[in-house]
Amino acid sequence: MFEKSETKNTATQNYCIVEPLVNIQEEGDKITLEAFMSGLSKEDISIDISGNELTISGKCKKELPGEYRPLYQERVFSEYRRSFVLNVDIDSEKVEAQYKDGVLTLSLPKAELKQAKKIAIQ
Amino acid sequence: MALIPWRSQESFWDPFRELESIQDEVNKLFNTSLTRKQSKGIGSLAEAWSPAVDIYDSKDNLLVKADIPGLNKDEIDISIEDDVLVLRGEKKEEQEKKDKGFVRKERFYGSFYRAISLPTKVEAGKVKANYKNGVLEIVLPKAEEVKPKQIKVDVQ
Numbered sequence: 424m425f426e427k428s429e430t431k432n433t434a435t436q437n438y439c440i441v442e443p444l445v446n447i448q449e450e451g452d453k454i455t456l457e458a459f460m461s462g463l464s465k466e467d468i469s470i471d472i473s474g475n476e477l478t479i480s481g482k483c484k485k486e487l488p489g490e491y492r493p494l495y496q497e498r499v500f501s502e503y504r505r506s507f508v509l510n511v512d513i514d515s516e517k518v519e520a521q522y523k524d525g526v527l528t529l530s531l532p533k534a535e536l537k538q539a540k541k542i543a544i545q
Numbered sequence: 546m547a548l549i550p551w552r553s554q555e556s557f558w559d560p561f562r563e564l565e566s567i568q569d570e571v572n573k574l575f576n577t578s579l580t581r582k583q584s585k586g587i588g589s590l591a592e593a594w595s596p597a598v599d600i601y602d603s604k605d606n607l608l609v610k611a612d613i614p615g616l617n618k619d620e621i622d623i624s625i626e627d628d629v630l631v632l633r634g635e636k637k638e639e640q641e642k643k644d645k646g647f648v649r650k651e652r653f654y655g656s657f658y659r660a661i662s663l664p665t666k667v668e669a670g671k672v673k674a675n676y677k678n679g680v681l682e683i684v685l686p687k688a689e690e691v692k693p694k695q696i697k698v699d700v701q
Contacts, residue, residue, distance in 0.1 A: 444651040459652060461614040461679025491601035491608055498597045498612055525614030525679015
């Protein structure tokens, strides 16, 4: 699994996209990807597989009770986004995702290899 | 090849040298601030293991938010010593997962530590913390003596 080089952290004045850190494990017939994106709610996370490209993204809601004003901020991002190029075929129907404690875990089963078609020489 | 006699750098003033050094600085700024540092070596490891923190202020409370994804509640330790809020904890690597076919491993394991010096005195006994979706939220009520007081002046 390779990282797409186009996804760089970009910052405009008030909008900042950050790449989440990931752990990727390949075991037998499946790939497990953990992305560390804290402070999201499940509904705001999207996982997109098109062709051999996997994109995970999540928009952060800035929820702050009205009476608070920021004194100091390091958590300035508005969105997490990161893309990967898959070097194996993934069975996109069987992908499972879970979000717990700020960690998005994806289970990506590899597609079964199609039987090579034998061609007899006449 | 023509030989040019060597002259000390200070001996003549080159206006373009100044410009070039500014250009270098600007390039450096863009190269470092707009791309996340890739995990290389122990330096960035230590840096990344200090969770990012926000501090908010209201009339009665301070609110501290910290991004600490993937921990259990009991792995986080919060303490207040002399108006310094200390967050510490340890992320242990699950044994069954360890070194099993890792293609990429960016997550940091081990202990983290963050000390935040609070801008006002707080009532340490009434501090409340909540951990949800990887974000630790700590509400610290301000001590009575630092809360803004309204003084009514009777105009006669």
